[in-house]
Amino acid sequence: MQRGHRQLDHTADLALELWGESEVDVLLAGAEGVVAIMTEGGEVEEREHRRVRIEAVDREDRLVQWLNEIVVAAVSEGFLFGSAEIALDGATGLSATIRGEPRAGERVVAELKSATYHELELGEVGGMWRARVVIDV
Amino acid sequence: MSIELERIDEYRYRIARRGGMRVPGLIYASRAMARDIAADKSLQQVVNVAHLPGIIAHSIAMPDIHWGYGFPIGGVAAFDPDEGVLSPGGVGYDINCGVRLLSSSLERRELHGQVAKLATALHRAIPSGVGSQSHRKLTAGELKRVLTRGARWAVSAGFGAELDIELAEENGCIDGADPAEVSERAVERGKPQLGSLGSGNHFCELGYVAEIYDQEAAAAFGLALDRVTVLLHSGSRGLGYQVCDDSLRSMLRAADRYGISLPDRQLAAAPLHSDEARRYFAAMACAINFAFANRQMMTHFVREAVDEFFGASCDLALVYDVCHNIAKWETHVVDGAARRVCVHRKGATRAFGPGHPDVPERYRGIGQPVLVPGDMGRYSYVLCGTERAMQETFGSSCHGAGRRMSRAQARKSARGRPIFQELAEKGIHVRSDSAGTVAEEIPEAYKDVADVIEVMHGAGVARKVAKLVPLAVVKG
Numbered sequence: 001m002q003r004g005h006r007q008l009d010h011t012a013d014l015a016l017e018l019w020g021e022s023e024v025d026v027l028l029a030g031a032e033g034v035v036a037i038m039t040e041g042g043e044v045e046e047r048e049h050r051r052v053r054i055e056a057v058d059r060e061d062r063l064v065q066w067l068n069e070i071v072v073a074a075v076s077e078g079f080l081f082g083s084a085e086i087a088l089d090g091a092t093g094l095s096a097t098i099r100g101e102p103r104a105g106e107r108v109v110a111e112l113k114s115a116t117y118h119e120l121e122l123g124e125v126g127g128m129w130r131a132r133v134v135i136d137v
Numbered sequence: 138m139s140i141e142l143e144r145i146d147e148y149r150y151r152i153a154r155r156g157g158m159r160v161p162g163l164i165y166a167s168r169a170m171a172r173d174i175a176a177d178k179s180l181q182q183v184v185n186v187a188h189l190p191g192i193i194a195h196s197i198a199m200p201d202i203h204w205g206y207g208f209p210i211g212g213v214a215a216f217d218p219d220e221g222v223l224s225p226g227g228v229g230y231d232i233n234c235g236v237r238l239l240s241s242s243l244e245r246r247e248l249h250g251q252v253a254k255l256a257t258a259l260h261r262a263i264p265s266g267v268g269s270q271s272h273r274k275l276t277a278g279e280l281k282r283v284l285t286r287g288a289r290w291a292v293s294a295g296f297g298a299e300l301d302i303e304l305a306e307e308n309g310c311i312d313g314a315d316p317a318e319v320s321e322r323a324v325e326r327g328k329p330q331l332g333s334l335g336s337g338n339h340f341c342e343l344g345y346v347a348e349i350y351d352q353e354a355a356a357a358f359g360l361a362l363d364r365v366t367v368l369l370h371s372g373s374r375g376l377g378y379q380v381c382d383d384s385l386r387s388m389l390r391a392a393d394r395y396g397i398s399l400p401d402r403q404l405a406a407a408p409l410h411s412d413e414a415r416r417y418f419a420a421m422a423c424a425i426n427f428a429f430a431n432r433q434m435m436t437h438f439v440r441e442a443v444d445e446f447f448g449a450s451c452d453l454a455l456v457y458d459v460c461h462n463i464a465k466w467e468t469h470v471v472d473g474a475a476r477r478v479c480v481h482r483k484g485a486t487r488a489f490g491p492g493h494p495d496v497p498e499r500y501r502g503i504g505q506p507v508l509v510p511g512d513m514g515r516y517s518y519v520l521c522g523t524e525r526a527m528q529e530t531f532g533s534s535c536h537g538a539g540r541r542m543s544r545a546q547a548r549k550s551a552r553g554r555p556i557f558q559e560l561a562e563k564g565i566h567v568r569s570d571s572a573g574t575v576a577e578e579i580p581e582a583y584k585d586v587a588d589v590i591e592v593m594h595g596a597g598v599a600r601k602v603a604k605l606v607p608l609a610v611v612k613g
Contacts, residue, residue: 009543013206040573057389060402068382075268076326076375109573111267111336113230113378117385117402118206134206136230136378137337137544 005033078105191221234372287426327376514580
């Protein structure tokens with residue numbers, strides 16, 4: 001797999017480093033990273049799907065909004081992200097079909113408040129897309 | 138780029154203006170703390186805040202400063218109503234996260250070895266942990282009233298007494314709330330959670346008064362040696378997080394539109410007179426009121442749980458309720474004239490001095506109670522606000538110990554250790570649904586709050602009144 005995530009230390013919060021071959025890969029890696037933190041790992045049973053549309057200010061904002069969709073779905077509704085088909089529209093639009101595990105609130109063991117814009121980085125370097133996002137916990 | 142700290146005196150440092158900074162930085166710290174503070178990026182955040190338009194006097198940092206996002210945690214900044222801005226990043230996600238203190242007529246010896254049972258009872262009484270939900274289902278109409286009336290709604294619904302209103306910052310309800318500015322998603326996140334602790338560093342702590350430093354102030358606050366106390370730390374739950382998140386987007390657009398240059402996008406801000414700022418303030422005020430009602434409801438649950446053991450005679454009276462993530466309009470003397478300014482406190486507590494009309498009448502001769510939790514293994518402090526705070530910090534003080542370990546480091550340090558047992562052996566009974574949270578919150582993950590307090594006391598910004606030591610802690 002050409003995408004991934006890594007948790008970085010941050011005194012009060014936590015940060016995620018994301019990478020992939022495309023911007024979509026980075027978005028997927030971010031969603032996987034967020035779910036891994038919230039659930040401390042484990043398989044997600046993809047029994048339901050839902051559609052998400054985002055109209056963002058720019059690419060960075062799109063990443064923040066996307067991650068917050070995943071966080072809120074898990075924390076508020078107990079819907080755990082498993083996989084997604086993502087279509088980007090220019091630098092600001094996104095529509096996705098997310099498959100995941102519903103009614104899994106009890107698997108959420110870490111409450112994330114929100115992905116933040118603090119020291120947010122997203123870009124392509126040498127053919128690889130990379131991002132860094134600080135998450136308020 | 139390194140940031141130079143100029144030592145002013147034993148407790149104060151200054152960052153001189155340079156580049157786009159509109160005001161200097163003012164940092165309260167001891168020499169040892171100053172070295173630690175320089176190790177992370179929090180000083181850069183003090184500098185970043187100093188760039189915001191309309192900032193008055195200083196970009197201020199309290200001794201518990203640490204690296205946050207946007208503003209540093211422990212940051213205070215006041216803004217001019219005409220030139221200044223409102224920034225959700227200066228308030229934080231957990232809008233009106235705050236602390237309230239209850240004191241009882243019970244003495245520690247009267248607990249008669251029932252602390253462990255009390256800890257369990259409090260854990261049952263207060264919904265806590267990730268996604269914790271309220272005992273009470275709210276109707277849409279009730280939630281609207283919560284958002285506009287705050288703790289007043291909770292008291293009117295039977296969760297507390299009239300006196301609780303008198304003894305809370307803003308009397309438990311801030312003006313300017315407009316539920317129409319709160320998104321549907323924020324309502325969805327918050328509605329099931331009113332009257333719940335949440336997770337992370339939120340807690341309910343039963344303790345006792347272990348030391349008194351100022352007899353007159355302690356007596357005025359109803360605190361006596363060995364008396365049993367309860368500290369509650371929580372905020373606006375998912376509703377506040379979502380209000381912050383919703384607003385940042387419109388603030389980013391606004392910053393662009395109004396030509397506000399942002400050294401950090403998390404500082405996204407809009408002019409105080411703009412529609413964006415007005416709308417954020419209206420939504421933030423709703424979250425502030427939600428948090429006041431939340432702490433008020435949990436106060437009621439605590440009283441019910443303790444009454445089960447000791448009857449209503451133990452009289453758990455509210456000492457005070459303080460906010461430490463907030464932006465508010467306040468009147469302060471600037472350059473010799475009283476001015477209405479918008480004060481942002483992110484991880485900082487209001488600390489109004491004696492004689493201020495916003496301090497409850499019964500405390501007015503003393504100054505406002507300032508509640509500063511430490512960690513669950515050591516102690517917390519009660520301070521009171523001073524005139525010096527009014528002159529230097531827009532009536533603000535510190536809010537806690539500040540973390541010294543990241544959550545991951547704390548988990549690593551706790552791995553393989555019986556943390557619950559370690560604390561129980563010290564006489565502190567911890568209850569939590571999450572061993573992971575307790576591991577992240579181990580006492581050594583925090584700085585010693587006594588060091589923070591010494592700086593505030595030594596600088597004359599707040600005066601030490603009493604030290605509280607924990608006996609039972611419910612962690613989220």
